[in-house]
Amino acid sequence: MFKAIYLSKDEQFRAEVRELDEAELAANTPDTDTAIAIEFSTINYKDGLALTNKSPVVRKWPMVPGVDCAGTVTASTTPRLHPGDPVVLNGWGVGETMWGGLAQRGRFKGHQLVLLPAPLTSRDAMSIGTAGYTAMLAAMTLTEAGVSSGDVLVTGASGGVGSFAVAILSGRGYRVVASTGKLAQAEYLHGLGAAEVIDRADFSAAGKPLQKERWSGVVDSVGSHTLANACAQLRYGGVAIACGLAQGMDFPGSVAPFILRGASLVGVDSVMCPTDRRTQAWRHLAEEIDRSTLDAVTREIGLAEVFEAGRAILAGEVRGRVVVDVNR
Numbered sequence: 001m002f003k004a005i006y007l008s009k010d011e012q013f014r015a016e017v018r019e020l021d022e023a024e025l026a027a028n029t030p031d032t033d034t035a036i037a038i039e040f041s042t043i044n045y046k047d048g049l050a051l052t053n054k055s056p057v058v059r060k061w062p063m064v065p066g067v068d069c070a071g072t073v074t075a076s077t078t079p080r081l082h083p084g085d086p087v088v089l090n091g092w093g094v095g096e097t098m099w100g101g102l103a104q105r106g107r108f109k110g111h112q113l114v115l116l117p118a119p120l121t122s123r124d125a126m127s128i129g130t131a132g133y134t135a136m137l138a139a140m141t142l143t144e145a146g147v148s149s150g151d152v153l154v155t156g157a158s159g160g161v162g163s164f165a166v167a168i169l170s171g172r173g174y175r176v177v178a179s180t181g182k183l184a185q186a187e188y189l190h191g192l193g194a195a196e197v198i199d200r201a202d203f204s205a206a207g208k209p210l211q212k213e214r215w216s217g218v219v220d221s222v223g224s225h226t227l228a229n230a231c232a233q234l235r236y237g238g239v240a241i242a243c244g245l246a247q248g249m250d251f252p253g254s255v256a257p258f259i260l261r262g263a264s265l266v267g268v269d270s271v272m273c274p275t276d277r278r279t280q281a282w283r284h285l286a287e288e289i290d291r292s293t294l295d296a297v298t299r300e301i302g303l304a305e306v307f308e309a310g311r312a313i314l315a316g317e318v319r320g321r322v323v324v325d326v327n328r
Contacts, residue, residue: 003326004103005051005306008062013053017304022105028062029099029107034076036087036108040126041069041101043309043322044160045246050095051310059097066324067091068129069101070122078110086116088125088282090133091271102306104326114278117286126323127298128285131160132168134270136281136288138219138241139168141268145239150216151175153230155203156246157194158185160297161221163320166192167293169219177215179203179226185319191296203229204247209254213238213261222246228253234263243268297321302328 002025006018049055050065058065073085081087092112094100099107116125138161142152152169156162157178170176170193178194179202180186186197203226211232218230221244231240234257242265257263273281297320301309309322 002104003303004064004105005066005303006062007050007053007058007065009053009058015051015053015307020103025099025105025107032107032109033078034081034108034110034113035074036069036071036106036113037074038069038071038101038104038106038326039122040071041066041103041324041326042126042129043306043313043318043324044068044130045313047095047102047306048310048313051307052314054314057096063095064099064103065095066100066102067095068126069106070116070125071106072122073113076110080115081110081113086122087113088116088122089113090130090278091273093271102303102324102326111275114275114282117283120282120286123300123323123325124291124294127294127321128164128289129160129321129323130270131321132164132285132289133278133281134243134268135161135164135168135219136285137268137270137273137277138165138243139172140281140284141241141266142169142217142219142239143172145264145266146237147217147239149173150235151177151214152217152219153177153179153215153233154194154219155179155200155226155230156221156244157189157197158182158319159221159246160321161244162219163189163192163297164289165219165221166194168288170194171288174217182319188296188319192293200226206252207232210256210260215240217241220244224248224250225252227251231257231263231265234261236261237263239264239266241266241268243270298323300325
């Protein structure tokens with residue numbers, strides 16, 4: 001038997017900690033080839049939606065939520081995976097259409113798992129989680145697009161993706177300007193490497209289609225007016241990376257920055273990203289993220305505490321990352 005967060009929906013929605021057995025796990029995870037002993041998971045915004053049933057994130061019932069997890073392989077028929085291998089999983093629809101990581105055991109498809117590079121531990125991997133992995137994908141994309149220096153704007157900077165984007169980009173030599181609605185977190189953001197902290201209110205309302213040139217690059221996890229204004233302020237040849245929609249999934253912008261300044265808008269997807277690209281991102285994370293950064297952005301909770309954490313992340317009350325010790 002093992003413990004898991006169990007979501008069900010008949011006449012009403014229920015979320016509880018439940019003991020399950022291996023037979024029930026196998027029955028609800030068809031077409032999987034790899035079993036892992038999960039050590040740590042985490043709480044993302046999408047997990048908060050699932051845990052509170054605030055949005056139709058879960059599309060199959062019953063469900064074990066959790067879009068991230070890390071642990072050790074116990075059995076696999078995938079040739080590259082062996083018992084004892086440390087692995088990390090992000091996205092792929094787990095916790096939505098497939099049973100996810102807020103449990104002590106899991107079964108997944110081998111291609112969904114990335115071998116965790118040293119010196120990262122499973123706890124480190126969940127301190128990073130989808131947030132840090134997405135931020136690294138954004139940083140890789142920005143560099144590959146030719147942005148090698150200059151001022152880079154990070155929106156939603158005090159959130160999970162934003163916090164890691166600030167740390168990664170400053171470590172790569174960019175001058176990072178952090179935009180946040182929580183100006184009281186300025187010291188925290190400066191500690192991560194932000195050269196300047198500005199109010200998100202400067203971006204959150206409708207603005208002119210073409211504004212003063214400011215940014216060589218943008219990493220945006222907010223969307224809507226924030227992304228449109230950030231694009232309107234790109235320097236000639238600048239690049240904006242879109243990787244979130246905290247303000248909204250609309251883009252009330254103009255083609256002006258793209259056809260008059262040669263700017264680019266590039267999307268980053270972390271959910272269905274190919275395994276080779278994921279592996280590359282995790283290798284960069286192992287090389288570039290230090291423990292002081294992880295300690296600064298991480299708070300640890302036990303499995304039964306995830307319900308309150310889910311409510312808090314939806315209310316905007318969570319700074320940085322929440323790691324879940326599923327065996328606590």
